[in-house]
Amino acid sequence: MSEERVIYEPKAIEAKWQQVWADERTWEVANPGQPGFDDSKPKSYVLEMLPYPSGEPHVGHLKCYAVGDAIAHFRRRHGFEVIHPMGYDSFGLPAENNAIKTGEPPQVATERSIASFQRQFREWGISIDWSRELATHTPEYYRWTQWIFLQLFEKGLAYRTEAPVQWCPKDATVLANEQVVDGRCERCGTEVVQRKLWQWFFRITEYADRLLADFDRLESWPEHVITMQRNWIGRSEGAEVVFRCEEPELDFPVFTTRPDTLFGATFFALAPEHPELMRLVEGTPAEEEVREYVNRVGRESAEERGAEDREKTGVPLGRSVVNPVNGEQIPMFVADYVLMEYGTGALMAVPGHDSRDYAFAQKFGLPVKRVIEGSDPEVAIDDEGLPYPGDGPMTGSGRFDGKGNREAYTEIVDWLASEGRGETAVNFRLRDWLVSRQRYWGAPIPVVYCDACGEDGTAAIVPVPDDQLPVELPEVEDYAPQGKSPLAAAEDWVATECPRCGGPARRETDTMDTFVDSSWYFIRYLDPRNGEAAWDRAAAEHWLPVDQYIGGVEHAILHLMYARFFTKALADLGSLGVQEPFANLFTQGMITRDGAKMSKSRGNTVNPGEYVERYGADTARTYVCFMGPPERGGDWTDEGVEGVNRFLARLWRLCAEVEEKTVAGEVPDGELDGPARELRAKAHWAIDKATRDFQRGFQFNTVISAVMELVNDSYRLKDDLLAGRAEGGAVLRFATATAASLVFPFAPHLGAEIWERLQGGRVWEQSWPEADPALLVGDTVTLIVQVNGKLRDRIEADPEASKEDLLALARASEKVANYLDGKEVVKEIVVPGKLVNLVVR
RNA sequence: GCCGGAGUGGCGGAAUUGGCAUACGCGAUCGACUCAAAAUCGAUUGCCCUUGCGGGCUUGUGGGUUCGAGUCCCACCUCCGGCACCA
Numbered sequence: 001m002s003e004e005r006v007i008y009e010p011k012a013i014e015a016k017w018q019q020v021w022a023d024e025r026t027w028e029v030a031n032p033g034q035p036g037f038d039d040s041k042p043k044s045y046v047l048e049m050l051p052y053p054s055g056e057p058h059v060g061h062l063k064c065y066a067v068g069d070a071i072a073h074f075r076r077r078h079g080f081e082v083i084h085p086m087g088y089d090s091f092g093l094p095a096e097n098n099a100i101k102t103g104e105p106p107q108v109a110t111e112r113s114i115a116s117f118q119r120q121f122r123e124w125g126i127s128i129d130w131s132r133e134l135a136t137h138t139p140e141y142y143r144w145t146q147w148i149f150l151q152l153f154e155k156g157l158a159y160r161t162e163a164p165v166q167w168c169p170k171d172a173t174v175l176a177n178e179q180v181v182d183g184r185c186e187r188c189g190t191e192v193v194q195r196k197l198w199q200w201f202f203r204i205t206e207y208a209d210r211l212l213a214d215f216d217r218l219e220s221w222p223e224h225v226i227t228m229q230r231n232w233i234g235r236s237e238g239a240e241v242v243f244r245c246e247e248p249e250l251d252f253p254v255f256t257t258r259p260d261t262l263f264g265a266t267f268f269a270l271a272p273e274h275p276e277l278m279r280l281v282e283g284t285p286a287e288e289e290v291r292e293y294v295n296r297v298g299r300e301s302a303e304e305r306g307a308e309d310r311e312k313t314g315v316p317l318g319r320s321v322v323n324p325v326n327g328e329q330i331p332m333f334v335a336d337y338v339l340m341e342y343g344t345g346a347l348m349a350v351p352g353h354d355s356r357d358y359a360f361a362q363k364f365g366l367p368v369k370r371v372i373e374g375s376d377p378e379v380a381i382d383d384e385g386l387p388y389p390g391d392g393p394m395t396g397s398g399r400f401d402g403k404g405n406r407e408a409y410t411e412i413v414d415w416l417a418s419e420g421r422g423e424t425a426v427n428f429r430l431r432d433w434l435v436s437r438q439r440y441w442g443a444p445i446p447v448v449y450c451d452a453c454g455e456d457g458t459a460a461i462v463p464v465p466d467d468q469l470p471v472e473l474p475e476v477e478d479y480a481p482q483g484k485s486p487l488a489a490a491e492d493w494v495a496t497e498c499p500r501c502g503g504p505a506r507r508e509t510d511t512m513d514t515f516v517d518s519s520w521y522f523i524r525y526l527d528p529r530n531g532e533a534a535w536d537r538a539a540a541e542h543w544l545p546v547d548q549y550i551g552g553v554e555h556a557i558l559h560l561m562y563a564r565f566f567t568k569a570l571a572d573l574g575s576l577g578v579q580e581p582f583a584n585l586f587t588q589g590m591i592t593r594d595g596a597k598m599s600k601s602r603g604n605t606v607n608p609g610e611y612v613e614r615y616g617a618d619t620a621r622t623y624v625c626f627m628g629p630p631e632r633g634g635d636w637t638d639e640g641v642e643g644v645n646r647f648l649a650r651l652w653r654l655c656a657e658v659e660e661k662t663v664a665g666e667v668p669d670g671e672l673d674g675p676a677r678e679l680r681a682k683a684h685w686a687i688d689k690a691t692r693d694f695q696r697g698f699q700f701n702t703v704i705s706a707v708m709e710l711v712n713d714s715y716r717l718k719d720d721l722l723a724g725r726a727e728g729g730a731v732l733r734f735a736t737a738t739a740a741s742l743v744f745p746f747a748p749h750l751g752a753e754i755w756e757r758l759q760g761g762r763v764w765e766q767s768w769p770e771a772d773p774a775l776l777v778g779d780t781v782t783l784i785v786q787v788n789g790k791l792r793d794r795i796e797a798d799p800e801a802s803k804e805d806l807l808a809l810a811r812a813s814e815k816v817a818n819y820l821d822g823k824e825v826v827k828e829i830v831v832p833g834k835l836v837n838l839v840v841r
Numbered sequence: 842g843c844c845g846g847a848g849u850g851g852c853g854g855a856a857u858u859g860g861c862a863u864a865c866g867c868g869a870u871c872g873a874c875u876c877a878a879a880a881u882c883g884a885u886u887g888c889c890c891u892u893g894c895g896g897g898c899u900u901g902u903g904g905g906u907u908c909g910a911g912u913c914c915c916a917c918c919u920c921c922g923g924c925a926c927c928a
Contacts, residue, residue: 007880223845224844232923236927258928305926310926339927342928349928357928553923556923628854639868640853640867646866647866693857701865702865705866708864709865786860786861794861831860834860835860838908
C-alpha cells in the first residue's frame, strides 16, 4: 500500500460475505434424524420476536436483530449448535386498513413488505437459517393455527359465549382486554365502547395459577416483565360470601378480600350490567330510574367511567339483602363503580374501611360503621379516623370483638363455611382471552354452524375436520368491516356443508386475533415444512425451550403471556414436553431521536436502509449495540454513527498495514518485552473483558469499547512494533486479528474479512478466543497510596509484594511524607495489590 | 394512589466484591499533513482557585455506617415505565 490511501469500503466486503453465507447455507442447522444433524454439540435456540411486516424495517428492528445475531454468533463460537430462524407475523390490521384505503389486496402489500424485510435482513448480514422461514398468513402456516384452535376447542379451552366486550368503532372489531389502553383502542386510539356480542374466547383464566407459579421455572427474565405479568394476572385471596335477598328470593355471592370487615357492611351494590338487576326492580317504583341509570352508564366510554376523580353515582333499588354475619337488612344499590368483569359483579360495601365505599356512603347519607380499631391519617377523612384500611383489634363485631382482625378473618370465613354461606376464594383480574375479530385479514376460525345438528333452535357449533383444513380465506371485493366480518360477504364461501350431517351449514365468519398466530410460531420453526403435523414431536423436544428470546418490552404482557399459555395448553394436550416457551428473555430498549419516540408525524424517523447504504451494515449494527446498554433505550445521533464508522475504518486500515508489513504466523507465547509484551497483554485483556461483559447481561457497549481500546493501543504501538524484531509484527498481527474476532458478532462482514486476510479461514468456525490468565496479571500494579482516605500518590509495585513491602513503599513516598509530617499514624490499611491507606491524627 | 427502574462531565455512557470517579465514543480546542478544505495522524479536554508549581471541590439533595461510599443504610426531590374505582 505504502503511499496509497486505504479506504474502508463496506459495500464490497459485505456483498462478498453475504454471498458466501447464501451459497454455503452457513447458518442452516438440521433436526435430529436428518442428514447433517450434529449431536455432538449442545443446542441453543436464539430467537428474536418475529417482525410484523408493514412497510420497511425500522431502526427498532435493526436493534433487535443486531442484538440477537450477536448472541447467536457468540453461542456458535462457544460450541453450540445454534438454531436462529426468521419469519413474519403477517396477518393483521395495518395491511387490511391499507386495503380499505387503496383497494390493494392485503396479501399484495404484505408480500411486498416481506420482500423488503428479507432483502434488508440479508443486507444486514443477519445469520438466519433461511430454510426455516415462515409467514403466518400462508395457508401452510394457518392451517396449523386452525388445528390448534380446534384442539383447544375439543379440550373446552376455546368457547363461544355472549358477553359484554370492548368494541372499537373505528376498526369495527372487538378487542382483547389487553388491547384496550386507557379506554382506547391500542391500535387507532379511538375510545372503545362496550357491546354485548357472541364471541370466541380462550380459557386462559384456567391457567392463571400456573402462569404465576411457573415464573419459578424461568431461568432469567427481567424482573419488571414478571412484575407486569403478575400485576396483570392480579391474583387476590379472599372469600366468597353469599348475601340473600328475601324479596324476590335471590342469592348474591360477593367476593371480598376483607371478610374481617363483614360486620361493617352497611349497604350492597350491583354493577349496572348485573344480570339480575332488572329482575329486582321490575314493576317497582325504582324501575324507571334504574333503567335510565343503566342506559346512561352504558353510553359512557370505558375511559369516562374509569376516570380518576369521578364522583360516585348510583340508584337505590328499594330492595335489601341480609348480611349473613349478623342478620341485618342492608339496602341495595346499582352503582357504576362496581365492575361486572371483576368478582361477581356485586359487592358488600364497608364504608368504615374502604375509601370508595366511604365516598358512596357520604353521597347517599348511608351509615359508616367502625369494626376495626385504628386510624391511618393518610387516608382518614372524618373525625372518627375513618375510613381505616389497616389492621387492628375488632370492634362492633359481636363475639369477634377484641381479636386481631387477621385472626378474625380466618375465624369468620371458617364459620361462614360451616354454615354454607361462604368459603375462601381466589379471584383474578385476568379475563379470558377474546380471540375473534370481525375482520378480514386473519386466520378464519375453523367451525361451521349447523341448524339441523343444533337443539332448541340454536345452531350447533361443528368443528371443521382435520382433513378439510385449512379453511382458506375467501377472496372478497370489499375489505371494509360492516359491523360484521367482511368474510360474511363471501356468500358462496359462507354457505357450506355440515361435516357432521351433510346438510346446509354456515361458516364462522370471524377471524382470529393475530396474537394467536404469534403464540406458537417458535414451535413451527422447528419443523416448518411439515405437511402432516404442526410439528414433529422429536424436533420440538430437541430444540425447545427457546434458550434466549429477544424483543421489545412492549410485548411484556400480551404476546409473552399468550405464548406461555399456549405452551402450557399444548403441553397438557400432549403435544409438547415443556411448560415454558422462553427460558431467558432479553428486552431491548427503544431507540429515540431528539429525545422523542420516532414517528412519521413527528418527522424524526430513522430509516436504517439509508445508513446501511451510506456507512454499511457493520457500522449500523455496531452503532446500535454501542449506543448504551442494549436493554436501555438510547438516542440516535448521526455523529455517533460516524464515530463507530470511524472505528471500523480505523480497524480496516490497521488490517491493511498489518497484512502488508507482517507475515502470518503464531504469536510467540514465550517471553516478550517492551511494546510487544504490552500489546499482547492488551489483547488478552480485551478478550477477557469482552467475554465477561458479553456474558454479563449482553453489555455490548463495553464489549465494543474494549475492542476500541485494543485498536487504539495497536495504533499507538504499531510503529515501534513494525520497526523492531519480527516478534513485534507477529504480536501486531495477533492483536489486529483478535480485534476482528471480537468485533465479529457485531460487524460480521468486516470481522470475517480481516480474519481471512490475516489468519486465513473463517472466523465463525473459530472458537471464541480465550484469555491466558497468566497474561492478565500485569508486570507491576499501581499502588494507590491514601492518607486519611485521600489519594496522595501512585507507585508502581510488584504484584506479589507483601503487606510490609507495600507499607514501606508507601511511607517512602515523598508526597506522602508531606502529609505525615508531625502527625501520628494511628491506623494502616493495606489491600494487597491495590492500596495503602494511612490514617493519621 | 400502588408496583417497578433510573439520576455520574457540554452529550451518550464506564466504574466487576465498598478501594485510582469520569473507560470508550461524541463534541470542542490545538498541532502535523495540505495552496486550502475534507479525510487521516497526534495532543489537550470534569469544575473552581493559581502565571506556574500546586491546592481545593465533584456522582440528584440531606443525613448515617466505614480507614475508605457513585456503590451499603435512612429520609427526601426529580424523571421514566407499568397498573389503576380490581371489592
